[in-house]
C-alpha cells in the first residue's frame with residue numbers, strides 16, 4: 001500500500017502546526033500534532049516537561065508517541081523540530097507517510113520564534129546563535145528524510161498550496 005499519512009518536519013518556526021491544521025482541514029483529514037499529544041498525555045506544556053522531567057524524558061515520550069501515531073492512516077501529522085533526529089521516529093513516521101520538509105531561512109525562523117517562551121531548546125542561552133547551530137546540524141537530516149522540500153517562508157496558505165501542488169503529483173485528489 002502506498003504511504004498515506006502526510007508528515008510535516010522542519011525547524012522551529014517553520015509553521016508545521018499551523019500549516020498541518022490548515023492542510024488537514026482542506027483535505028478533510030484528521031490532524032495530529034505530536035507535541036500537543038505529548039502535552040495532553042502528561043497534562044503539561046512541553047516547556048514544563050523539559051523543566052521538570054528533562055529533555056531525555058521528552059525525547060523518550062516523543063519516540064513512544066511517534067510509534068503510536070505511525071499506526072494511524074490517512075492523517076496529517078506535525079512533528080517537533082527535533083523529532084526526526086531520532087532515526088526511530090523518522091523510520092516509523094516515514095513507513096506510512098509522505099514526508100514534507102517545511103524549509104525556512106534561519107532569519108524567518110528567528111523572526112517567528114522571537115520572544116516565544118515555549119521553545120525550551122532555546123531557553124537560557126544565546127537563542128540566535130543556538131538556533132543557527134541547531135539549524136546547521138539538522139538541515140541535512142531534514143533533507144535526507146524529505147520526500148518533498150517546501151519553501152515555508154511565506155504565509156500559511158502559501159505553504160499549504162505548495163504542499164497541495166506536490167500532493168497532486170503523487171495522485172492525491174485535491175478538493176477545489
Ligand code: S3P
Pocket residue numbers: 010011012013016017035046079080081082083118119120121
Ligand atoms: C523542539 C521543537 C519543539 C518541541 C520541543 C523540541 C526541537 O517543537 O518539540 O521544544 O528540538 O527543535 P516546534 O518545532 O514545534 O517548536
